[in-house]
Every structure is written in C-alpha cells, then in structure tokens.
Amino acid sequence: MTIDYGEREKSYELYRKGKREGTWDPDEYDLEGDRDDWKRFSEAERQRFLATCSGFYDGEEDVTRTLAPYMMALDALPSDEMPFDPVQEEMYLAQQVYEEAKHTDFFSRYFEEVFGTQETTSYREDGYQEQGYSTDDLYDTADDLMAAIDGGDRTELVYALGEAYLNYMGIVEAQLARGGYLSFDQMIELKAAEMGREAVLESFQAAIGKVRQDETRHIENGRWILQQLAVAEPDIVADVYEPRIEQYVENRLLADPIYDENPFDGYDQEKIGKQLIQYLQDTVDYIGTDRFERYDDVQAALQERHAAD
Numbered sequence: 487m488t489i490d491y492g493e494r495e496k497s498y499e500l501y502r503k504g505k506r507e508g509t510w511d512p513d514e515y516d517l518e519g520d521r522d523d524w525k526r527f528s529e530a531e532r533q534r535f536l537a538t539c540s541g542f543y544d545g546e547e548d549v550t551r552t553l554a555p556y557m558m559a560l561d562a563l564p565s566d567e568m569p570f571d572p573v574q575e576e577m578y579l580a581q582q583v584y585e586e587a588k589h590t591d592f593f594s595r596y597f598e599e600v601f602g603t604q605e606t607t608s609y610r611e612d613g614y615q616e617q618g619y620s621t622d623d624l625y626d627t628a629d630d631l632m633a634a635i636d637g638g639d640r641t642e643l644v645y646a647l648g649e650a651y652l653n654y655m656g657i658v659e660a661q662l663a664r665g666g667y668l669s670f671d672q673m674i675e676l677k678a679a680e681m682g683r684e685a686v687l688e689s690f691q692a693a694i695g696k697v698r699q700d701e702t703r704h705i706e707n708g709r710w711i712l713q714q715l716a717v718a719e720p721d722i723v724a725d726v727y728e729p730r731i732e733q734y735v736e737n738r739l740l741a742d743p744i745y746d747e748n749p750f751d752g753y754d755q756e757k758i759g760k761q762l763i764q765y766l767q768d769t770v771d772y773i774g775t776d777r778f779e780r781y782d783d784v785q786a787a788l789q790e791r792h793a794a795d
Contacts, residue, residue, distance in 0.1 A: 495571055496710045497578040500703050504581045507703070510696045512592035515689040517599050523686040524600050527677065530749035535673055538666050540606035541621075543593035545663070548621035549654065550586040553579060555631040556654075559647050562635045570714040578707055585700045592693050600690075627653050641719060648715045648722045652730050655708020656769050659701050661734065664765055667698055668758045676750040709772040716777055723777040731766070731781050739763065740791060763788065 494502075527535065557579050560572040597604050627650045634646035670691075678686045685691065716723050739762065743755055767784040775782040 490571070493571075495574050497570070497707055498574040500707050501574070501578040501581055504578075504585070504700070504703055508581070508585050508588075508700055510588075510693075512588060512595055512693060515592075515693055517596065517689050520596075520600050520687050520689045526681060526686075528749060531673075531677065534749055536601060537609045538669050538673075539593065539597070539601070540609040542663070542666060543590070543597060544606050545621040545658065546586055546589040546593055548624050549658070550583060550590050552624040552628040553583050553586065553654075555628040555635075556647070556650060559631045559635055559643060559650070562643060563647075564640060567640070567718070568714070569717045570711070575707075575711065582704055582707075585704075589697050589700070592697070596690065596693075621658055624654060624658070644715055644719045645722055645726050648712060648719075648726045649730060651708050651711050651715070652727055655705055656712060657730070657734050659708070660705045660765055660769055661738070661762055663701060665758055665762050667694065668761060670694060672753050672758075673750050676752050680751070709769055712769075713773045716773055720777070723773070724779065727773070728778060728781055731770075734766075735781075735788065735791070739766075739788060740795075 524532070557576045560576050560579070563572050565572050594604070597606075631646050631650055634643045637643070674685075674687055674691060678684060712727070716727070739759065748755070763784055766781075770778055770781055770784060781787050
C-alpha cells in the first residue's frame with residue numbers, strides 16, 4: 487500500500503521531525519567528567535540515583551524488544567475502515583524502534599563506564615520498581631497484540647492496540663519516564679548546589695535531554711493514535727482507557743511514595759506528583775475530555791477518591 491504524500495498525517499510529520507532531531511550518537515559523549523562527579527555522591531545518593539537509572543535502562547530495553555508487534559497489528563487493521571493511515575504509523579514506529587535501541591545503548595554505556603556495573607536486578611528485587619506498571623508488563627502486552635492479530639476480530643484488535651498504546655506511550659513514557667526526568671532534575675540540581683557547582687553529570691544531562699526530546703515525539707504520536715482509535719471505536723474509552731487509567735491512578739498517584747526517604751536534601755516529591763497529574767490530564771485532553779466519564783477532570787477524580795477513602 488503506497489503512501490498518499492499529499493495527505494501526510496501526524497505520524498508522518500513526527501517521522502520527518504525525528505529525522506532532523508534524532509541523529510545524536512551515545513558514543514559521542516565524553517564521560518570522564520561524569521565519572522569524577524559520580525565519586526562525589528554518597529552511597530545513599532548513589533543507590534537512589536541508580537534506582538531511577540535502572541528503571542530507565544530496563545525500560546528502554548523492554549520497549550525496544552516489544553514494539554514490533556505494534557507494527558504487525560497496524561498492518562493487520564482494515565486500512566479502509568480506519569480514520570488514520572496505518573502505513574504512515576508503521577513508518578513512524580520503525581523510527582521509534584531505532585530510537586529506543588539508541589536509548590538502551592546510552593544507558594548500557596553509562597552504566598559500564600560511569601557506574602561500573604551492568605547490574606539492575608537488585609533494584610527490582612528490593613521493590614524499587616514493583617509499584618504498578620513495570621515495563622516487564624509490555625511483554626504481556628505484545629503477546630496480547632499477537633493473539634488479537636491471530637483472532638482476526640477488528641474490534642478486538644483495535645482494543646488491543648488501544649491498550650498497548652496507552653500502556654506504552656500514555657503511561658510508561660508520558661507518566662513514568664517523565665516522572666523519572668523530573669526526579670533526575672531535582673537530584674542533579676540539589677547535588678550541584680551542595681558541591682557549589684552550576685552543574686554535575688553534564689554529559690548525562692546532555693544525553694538525557696536528547697532522550698527526552700525523542701520521547702516527546704513518541705508521546706505526541708501515541709496520544710494521537712489513542713485519539714484516532716477512539717474515533718474508530720468510541721467504546722474503547724470506557725472499555726479500555728478509563729480502566730487502565732484507574733489502575734495507574736490506584737497503583738501510582740494514590741499510593742504511598744515508592745521511596746520512604748530521599749538522601750538528597752530538599753527533594754520535593756509532592757511537586758513531581760502535581761506535575762504527573764497534569765501530564766495525565768494532558769493525555770485525556772488530547773484524546774478528548776468529552777469522551778471520558780470519570781477522568782475527564784483528573785484532579786477532581788483524585789479528590790473524589792481521597793474523599794471516599
């Protein structure tokens with residue numbers, strides 16, 4: 487199926503943007519200064535910073551290895567019945583796989599050359615990543631997509647894609663990863679202030695800036711597809727989106743903090759929590775608040791939950 491280049495959709499425009507922005511190379515960063523800075527972190531600070539980095543390292547590898555079924559599911563859709571062009575979306579996702587692999591490449595190099603380890607398992611075992619929406623779940627999501635492809639039912643396939651995009655772009659990237667970036671920002675800023683410096687881990691910050699730039703495109707594309715799937719199957723919002731958002735809210739936004747204490751003096755978890763609520767509202771707004779019953783206003787829904795508890 488050829489692409490109608492006269493009707494370039496959101497996914498194709500983001501693909502073009504990715505060609506311009508996504509050419510950075512993890513091997514080009516000089517990590518010597520970061521190694522020196524890392525020696526100035528206390529053991530408690532190292533463990534806290536490593537916990538967040540481990541979530542990213544494992545997550546980037548997990549998404550790299552589980553994105554292919556999304557393209558296969560798009561290819562199985564009846565294109566003439568969809569409000570978007572699956573082929574343009576497949577092109578975009580092909581680019582995204584490359585970007586996710588590059589993110590994995592960066593974290594692998596950084597762990598080896600700065601942290602001096604490739605070990606992340608202990609952070610899973612210690613409960614750092616157990617509180618809802620581990621990226622391990624993306625393997626189950628990929629299996630569900632393959633089963634929906636084999637099943638041959640259009641609605642089932644659209645629902646499986648909707649759940650997959652919401653899990654991946656709507657929660658893992660738009661919520662968990664963005665929360666991680668905010669945590670990095672605070673930890674690095676507080677450590678720099680303690681050391682009397684303007685910046686620490688400068689190469690890490692520069693590379694993470696590129697990762698964030700890539701994932702901003704991923705999130706925008708994912709939100710757009712979630713919106714398009716809601717046009718194709720309006721009941722998907724009540725049947726798939728709201729239940730998964732409810733699970734995220736229960737496991738993350740309403741749960742106790744994952745970390746009881748933070749060794750970085752002045753760390754503000756409440757500030758991050760408020761921003762995560764806004765990120766979730768942004769996703770709902772993009773899909774269309776009029777399509778939601780309970781989570782059209784995320785803050786109001788959370789207040790209702792708090793009152794009920």
